[in-house]
Amino acid sequence: xxxxxxxxxxxxxxxxxxxxxxxxxxxxxxxxxSEYEIVDYFRDRGEDGANGYASFLGAGVYNHYxxxxxxxxxxxxxxxxSYTPYQAEIAQGxxxxxxxxxxxxxxxxxxxxxNASMYDGSTAVPEAAxxxxxxxxxxxxxxxxxxxxxxREVLRTYAQHQGMPVxxxxxxxxxxxxxxxxxxxxxxxxxxAVIIQSPNFFGIVEDVRQAAxxxxxxxxxxxxxxxxxxxxxxxxxxxxxxxxxxxxxxxxISPSYGGPFAGIIATKEKFMRQIxxxxxxxxxxxxxxxxxxxxxxxxxxxxxxxxxxxxxCTNQALIALMATVFMTVYGKxxxxxxxxxNLAKAHYLAxxxxxxxxGPFFNExxxxxxxxxxxxxxxxxxxxKIIGGLPLKRFYPELENGMLWCATEMSRREKMxxxxxxxxx
Amino acid sequence: MIKKVRQHINQNEPLLFENSSxxxxxxxxxxxxxxxxxxxxxxxxxxxxAEIEGFPEVSEVEAIRHFTxxxxxxYAIDLGLYPLGSCTxxxxxRVNEQVARIxxxxxxxxxxxxxxTQGILAVMGELEKMLLEITGMDxxxxxxxxxxxxxxTGILLIRALLESRGNPRKKILIPDSAHGTNPATxxxxxxxxxxxxSNDRGMVDVESLARxxxxxxxxxxxxxxxxxxxxxxxxxxxxxIMHAKGAMVYMDGANMNALVGxxxxxxxxxxxxxxxxxxxxxxxxxxGGPGSGPVAVKRxxxxxxxxxRLRQIGGQWSWNYDLPQSIGRVRAFYGNIGMxxxxxxxxxxxxxxxxxxxxxxAVLNANYIRALIGDYYVLPHKAPTMHECVFSDERQAKLGxxxxxxxxRLIDYGFHPYTVSFPLIxxxxxxxxxxxxxxxxxxxLFVDALISIAKEIEENPEMVLKAPHNTxxxxxxxxxxxxxxxxxxxxx
Numbered sequence: 001x002x003x004x005x006x007x008x009x010x011x012x013x014x015x016x017x018x019x020x021x022x023x024x025x026x027x028x029x030x031x032x033x034s035e036y037e038i039v040d041y042f043r044d045r046g047e048d049g050a051n052g053y054a055s056f057l058g059a060g061v062y063n064h065y066x067x068x069x070x071x072x073x074x075x076x077x078x079x080x081x082s083y084t085p086y087q088a089e090i091a092q093g094x095x096x097x098x099x100x101x102x103x104x105x106x107x108x109x110x111x112x113x114x115n116a117s118m119y120d121g122s123t124a125v126p127e128a129a130x131x132x133x134x135x136x137x138x139x140x141x142x143x144x145x146x147x148x149x150x151x152r153e154v155l156r157t158y159a160q161h162q163g164m165p166v167x168x169x170x171x172x173x174x175x176x177x178x179x180x181x182x183x184x185x186x187x188x189x190x191x192x193a194v195i196i197q198s199p200n201f202f203g204i205v206e207d208v209r210q211a212a213x214x215x216x217x218x219x220x221x222x223x224x225x226x227x228x229x230x231x232x233x234x235x236x237x238x239x240x241x242x243x244x245x246x247x248x249x250x251x252x253i254s255p256s257y258g259g260p261f262a263g264i265i266a267t268k269e270k271f272m273r274q275i276x277x278x279x280x281x282x283x284x285x286x287x288x289x290x291x292x293x294x295x296x297x298x299x300x301x302x303x304x305x306x307x308x309x310x311x312x313c314t315n316q317a318l319i320a321l322m323a324t325v326f327m328t329v330y331g332k333x334x335x336x337x338x339x340x341x342n343l344a345k346a347h348y349l350a351x352x353x354x355x356x357x358x359g360p361f362f363n364e365x366x367x368x369x370x371x372x373x374x375x376x377x378x379x380x381x382x383x384x385k386i387i388g389g390l391p392l393k394r395f396y397p398e399l400e401n402g403m404l405w406c407a408t409e410m411s412r413r414e415k416m417x418x419x420x421x422x423x424x425x
Numbered sequence: 426m427i428k429k430v431r432q433h434i435n436q437n438e439p440l441l442f443e444n445s446s447x448x449x450x451x452x453x454x455x456x457x458x459x460x461x462x463x464x465x466x467x468x469x470x471x472x473x474x475a476e477i478e479g480f481p482e483v484s485e486v487e488a489i490r491h492f493t494x495x496x497x498x499x500y501a502i503d504l505g506l507y508p509l510g511s512c513t514x515x516x517x518x519r520v521n522e523q524v525a526r527i528x529x530x531x532x533x534x535x536x537x538x539x540x541x542t543q544g545i546l547a548v549m550g551e552l553e554k555m556l557l558e559i560t561g562m563d564x565x566x567x568x569x570x571x572x573x574x575x576x577x578t579g580i581l582l583i584r585a586l587l588e589s590r591g592n593p594r595k596k597i598l599i600p601d602s603a604h605g606t607n608p609a610t611x612x613x614x615x616x617x618x619x620x621x622x623s624n625d626r627g628m629v630d631v632e633s634l635a636r637x638x639x640x641x642x643x644x645x646x647x648x649x650x651x652x653x654x655x656x657x658x659x660x661x662x663x664x665x666i667m668h669a670k671g672a673m674v675y676m677d678g679a680n681m682n683a684l685v686g687x688x689x690x691x692x693x694x695x696x697x698x699x700x701x702x703x704x705x706x707x708x709x710x711x712x713g714g715p716g717s718g719p720v721a722v723k724r725x726x727x728x729x730x731x732x733x734r735l736r737q738i739g740g741q742w743s744w745n746y747d748l749p750q751s752i753g754r755v756r757a758f759y760g761n762i763g764m765x766x767x768x769x770x771x772x773x774x775x776x777x778x779x780x781x782x783x784x785x786x787a788v789l790n791a792n793y794i795r796a797l798i799g800d801y802y803v804l805p806h807k808a809p810t811m812h813e814c815v816f817s818d819e820r821q822a823k824l825g826x827x828x829x830x831x832x833x834r835l836i837d838y839g840f841h842p843y844t845v846s847f848p849l850i851x852x853x854x855x856x857x858x859x860x861x862x863x864x865x866x867x868x869x870l871f872v873d874a875l876i877s878i879a880k881e882i883e884e885n886p887e888m889v890l891k892a893p894h895n896t897x898x899x900x901x902x903x904x905x906x907x908x909x910x911x912x913x914x915x916x917x
Contacts, residue, residue, distance in 0.1 A: 004793055014687060014785075018658060026781070031778065033776070041773065045544035049541055050533065063532075078503065079492075079712055082501040089896045090836055090841065091712075092498040097495060099440070100442075100914070103913040112913070114913070121757065122756055122758075123570065154754050157581070162615060209471075234468070256531050257762040259758060259761040281906040281910050283901060285898050286899045295906040295910055302604075302605040312571075312574075313604075313606050317714045318711025319711075319715055321712065328451065328481050331452070332445075332481065343462050344462045360468045
């Protein structure tokens with residue numbers, strides 16, 4: 001190979017690099033390890049974790065069973081080791097599954113168009129807000145304090161240099177739902193979008209229709225956010241929203257300490273050309289057979305450069321495929337039954353602890369730790385190898401005694417009874 | 426002659442929705458161990474849905490056949506060379522997949538108490554350390570989810586630093602050879618974009634750069650080696666010019682596969698850079714993600730890094746949220762952790778010497794292809810190249826055959842095409858990056874295919890224009906797809 005190139009050594013291929021940029025020593029990284037040593041290292045790190053603990057944490061990341069078929073499919077090299085499907089003739093596998101994914105997201109959310117995925121739910125929110133600015137020509141964003149606190153932080157980071165002032169509105173102190181009066185007082189004719197989440201961060205189901213009515217009355221869009229996708233198996237889809245931005249982690253995506261997950265953006269057909277990210281469309285090949293390809297690329301950075309709808313390039317395709325397989329395996333009946341089990345488990349647990357809010361909830365709720373701190377409750381539970389709910393003080397100083405609990409189909413009755421025991425003490 | 430492939434049976438597969446029949450199911454849930462709850466009662470009838478209209482209803486075996494049949498319609502690294510320039514499609518070791526699924530790592534919840542996440546935090550800490558050694562930078566955040574997300578983070582950091590000095594400035598300079606994500610990123614960070622022309626050697630023209638830098642310029646976004654595969658010979662001079670005017674140098678690390686173990690951006694004047702773990706460090710592309718785009722910075726930018734930041738005090742790992750100057754979060758939680766696990770496994774398997782060898786082999790493979798097809802295709806920039814090379818369709822275009830057509834014909838030969846029509850500064854660009862994981866035998870087949878196609882174009886351009894001929898899907902009508910978009914299935 002060297003003689004074909006016309007050099008005498010590998011080193012010669014680098015000879016022209018300016019000497020001052022060359023690293024003049026070996027990298028200070030230990031010698032290569034065997035497969036066995038690598039597995040051993042990571043197994044040890046895994047042991048230094050929460051193996052053997054039951055967990056009642058939700059708050060945007062949920063413990064749901066992952067059907068075996070999911071890893072079977074995404075482990076296939078044809079999906080795992082392919083690139084973004086620019087060459088449609090040899091990427092129909094990926095393209096078809098994305099088309100199915102887009103369809104299922106529409107069916108799930110009641111929207112008409114969905115993209116091929118975003119990084120996660122938290123980054124889908126600012127992308128949806130930027131989209132609302134383009135659609136309305138306005139600039140203000142109103143976001144509910146019941147939207148995931150970390151999502152709101154991400155929204156603020158994205159907004160700060162885009163001429164997109166973000167303001168928050170509150171929640172009803174008893175119900176834990178949107179504070180409608182506060183929303184009414186803050187919305188104006190410069191508001192591009194109102195952002196709500198349902199079930200909200202407290203697990204409570206919001207009145208989407210009412211929020212949409214208020215937004216639309218002022219000429220703003222309603223952006224609907226979800227973090228618990230399983231809820232859509234039972235809940236009325238947000239048909240009155242204009243843009244849906246959500247997180248699919250619940251669909252067979254392991255918690256993995258917070259990522260990789262898959263976000264989505266779905267919307268009405270009339271806003272299709274403002275949607276960020278990749279879209280797959282149906283067409284035909286020259287023999288007249290149905291085929292799929294990436295489409296409407298003129299929205300995207302590789303064509304439009306500084307005028308693109310977003311800078312997003314790589315998204316979360318393989319994770320979206322996990323969600324696609326999950327939706328296929330559970331299907332029409334299964335997702336509903338799964339959601340029903342989540343509802344039942346959460347209501348069982350909630351029946352045994354004092355609730356902070358009165359609003360209807362799906363599989364998460366806020367408990368009040370009367371007379372003790374949430375940390376004290378959790379310390380007592382950790383001794384029983386149970387990881388309790390999330391103390392809310394870090395995000396809501398006014399909810400000092402509030403803890404956010406989640407129960408899913410994976411929560412066993414005896415563990416919930418053990419939680420009840422600690423609460424009763 | 427086509428040596429690598431011949432046709433075989435490949436099954437048709439309808440869409441899931443067309444294959445569904447009522448009542449079919451592929452799941453089984455355990456019996457409920459608590460009393461069932463009436464959804465309409467506890468949630469309100471107006472809040473509950475009757476059914477998910479149109480959702481699939483298939484059995485387990487139908488589900489697996491569906492996805493398996495579709496998978497056979499994909500090309501993949503596991504099937505052969507995937508020479509997409511700037512995408513670094515190298516082999517994805519399977520041990521990385523296995524370790525990412527280890528229970529204590531894969532099932533760690535981001536809000537687990539820190540005492541129960543020491544293992545995963547140690548993995549992240551170790552990866553940070555390795556990436557700093559590889560890049561020569563002072564600190565790194567693993568939070569960004571992909572390269573473009575890292576760019577956005579990096580430019581926000583630059584903006585925050587300049588703002589703290591009193592003036593965020595107005596523009597970002599971007600060479601005309603840059604990826605589209607660079608200008609799109611600058612806009613999202615509130616900057617305007619000024620393009621910098623490349624010189625005839627394919628490098629940033631130092632003179633015109635010096636003229637363009639004024640007090641309004643916040644930074645230069647540079648890819649090094651650039652998208653032609655050319656190392657920017659004047660990079661230290663370029664950095665000096667920027668720094669003299671109080672501006673920063675951002676490096677797009679998309680092409681870091683050419684530098685690992687050879688040169689470090691932190692040693693040649695770069696202030697901020699991102700890495701693509703899904704390129705250089707072999708985490709699988711997965712048909713378009715997930716990626717991971719860590720951002721590494723020099724000391725003066727450290728206070729502005731996204732929060733929280735990982736720290737180790739007295740042997741215990743924890744998150745530090747007390748960062749008053751931080752730009753804030755760019756993503757919920759801490760990043761695409763599963764990709765961090767895979768990247769660390771990759772680095773451990775190679776070791777320092779192995780990483781350097783990988784770089785050298787990547788450069789060797791690209792130069793081998795460059796040398797062997799030089800008589801058949803025009804090489805517009807003659808400067809030495811590193812891990813990729815960019816040819817032009819100039820000669821073939823005279824016969825009416827363009828880079829996109831050559832790409833389609835390559836498919837008939839059993840190869841995924843190179844990157845088509847990018848970078849924009851090359852007419853009809855054919856951008857080839859073989860990576861280090863390809864054997865000479867595979868490279869020779871690829872070279873033979875390109876040479877054979879060059880001859881076909883002279884003899885029978887019409888045939889090449891209609892390629893691919895051997896695929897189950899022939900050339901796809903992308904124009905109609907865009908003109909009349911159908912982006913979801915609907916029942917007839």
